[in-house]
Amino acid sequence: xxxxxxxxxxxxxxxxxxxxxxxxxxxxxxxxxxxxxxxxxxxxxxxxxxxxxxxxxxxxxxxxxxxxxxxxxxxxxxxxxxxxxxxxxxxxxxxxxxxxxxxxxxxxxxxxxxxxxxxxxxxxxxxxxxxxxxxxxxxxxxxxxxxxxxxxxxxxxxxxxxxxxxxxxxxxxxxxxxxxxxxxxxxxxxxxxxxxxxxxxxxxxxxxxxxxxxxxxxxxxxxxxxxxxxxxxxxxxxxxxxxxxxxxxxxxxxxxxxxxxxxxxxxxxxxxxxxxxxxxxxxxxxxxxxxxxxxxxxxxxxxxxxxxxxxxxxx
Amino acid sequence: xxxxxxxxxxxxxxxxxxxxxxxxxxxxxxxxxxxxxxxxxxxxxxxxxxxxxxxxxxxxxxxxxxxxxxxxxxxxxxxxxxxxxxxxxxxxxxxxxxxxx
Numbered sequence: 001x002x003x004x005x006x007x008x009x010x011x012x013x014x015x016x017x018x019x020x021x022x023x024x025x026x027x028x029x030x031x032x033x034x035x036x037x038x039x040x041x042x043x044x045x046x047x048x049x050x051x052x053x054x055x056x057x058x059x060x061x062x063x064x065x066x067x068x069x070x071x072x073x074x075x076x077x078x079x080x081x082x083x084x085x086x087x088x089x090x091x092x093x094x095x096x097x098x099x100x101x102x103x104x105x106x107x108x109x110x111x112x113x114x115x116x117x118x119x120x121x122x123x124x125x126x127x128x129x130x131x132x133x134x135x136x137x138x139x140x141x142x143x144x145x146x147x148x149x150x151x152x153x154x155x156x157x158x159x160x161x162x163x164x165x166x167x168x169x170x171x172x173x174x175x176x177x178x179x180x181x182x183x184x185x186x187x188x189x190x191x192x193x194x195x196x197x198x199x200x201x202x203x204x205x206x207x208x209x210x211x212x213x214x215x216x217x218x219x220x221x222x223x224x225x226x227x228x229x230x231x232x233x234x235x236x237x238x239x240x241x242x243x244x245x246x247x248x249x250x251x252x253x254x255x256x257x258x259x260x261x262x263x264x265x266x267x268x269x270x271x272x273x274x275x276x277x278x279x280x281x282x283x284x285x286x287x288x289x290x291x292x293x294x295x296x297x298x299x300x301x302x303x304x305x306x307x308x309x310x311x312x313x314x315x
Numbered sequence: 316x317x318x319x320x321x322x323x324x325x326x327x328x329x330x331x332x333x334x335x336x337x338x339x340x341x342x343x344x345x346x347x348x349x350x351x352x353x354x355x356x357x358x359x360x361x362x363x364x365x366x367x368x369x370x371x372x373x374x375x376x377x378x379x380x381x382x383x384x385x386x387x388x389x390x391x392x393x394x395x396x397x398x399x400x401x402x403x404x405x406x407x408x409x410x411x412x413x414x415x416x
Binding site: 029134149173177182184188189191206219 | 371409
């Protein structure tokens with residue numbers, strides 16, 4: 001296990017005050033904010049910053065970390081002493097257990113012990129239903145059409161018999177319901193935290209999001225697609241095939257269509273009751289004038305059509 | 316349960332979530348949510364016969380607001396204002412993507 005230098009992560013010295021830490025943390029929280037950051041690895045960096053701050057902002061954890069980490073260099077192989085058994089409660093500036101599941105193994109090894117947090121479950125004599133767990137899953141857009149079975153790997157904090165928190169990897173095979181949309185939640189009954197004294201386990205709630213698709217974009221039930229058409233298809237009208245995850249559909253391009261026009265094909269969006277629509281944004285693509293023959297065509301059009309595209313709206 | 320068992324889940328009633336579900340998913344106390352709703356910081360939340368229900372968008376909003384409050388000690392109204400701006404930005408970015416593809 002690699003030793004992590006939390007001071008380095010936050011860019012502060014070892015004698016930093018609470019105020020210094022807070023200032024450094026906020027600066028980095030702004031820099032790596034997932035919604036605005038331009039850094040490619042913002043999410044990963046924010047996790048590291050959160051982890052470092054969770055430790056250093058808690059005086060007890062910070063003292064233990066300083067004590068243990070004496071003489072270690074970042075990246076150096078780290079082994080906690082065999083008698084290391086500090087009774088940390090997992091609470092540090094509002095970072096929850098589930099968030100801590102994203103923290104490093106180094107963190108879990110040092111501060112993973114659940115200590116007092118277990119009281120919530122261990123209230124004697126009460127039957128308590130287990131908590132609902134929540135996770136996000138990233139699916140391919142095709143999955144909602146096929147109702148595919150996807151393997152989903154979760155990192156979950158688990159408390160063992162000694163009360164130590166461990167990060168366990170859980171792999172689930174989940175049947176994706178056909179027609180699922182971004183933002184919807186799949187409930188897996190009984191796959192959350194176990195209950196106490198025989199009470200039922202909580203549920204696992206999977207929030208669905210789609211990976212970006214090279215051609216298609218889902219907007220609720222509707223599918224958006226930019227459809228390139230040739231000038232003659234747009235001008236004269238045509239029936240063109242459009243490839244979709246559920247197969248190819250034939251779409252009629254109306255005569256006189258222009259770039260930027262949107263065609264709605266009812267019922268060919270994400271399946272469901274009712275299914276969504278397919279929205280095609282037409283884009284007229286010109287053939288290159290790369291051969292003498294093509295140039296002749298363009299020259300003939302220029303001569304014979306007397307067309308000025310800038311004329312419209314000028315009068 | 317064996318590792319290769321295939322689990323079938325149920326879709327939660329058309330993206331509507333209860334207060335407890337949102338609270339669990341965003342790791343906030345239900346009381347935090349109730350307080351913020353009462354102060355009008357969750358315009359999307361609807362009360363049907365005394366029960367709050369939320370759309371999927373509220374999940375993201377609750378997460379963003381909680382992080383802003385925690386990381387920057389932002390007052391709830393400021394966190395809500397930033398969440399409003401981020402939502403506006405999401406819409407505009409989606410429009411840009413549509414226009415440029």
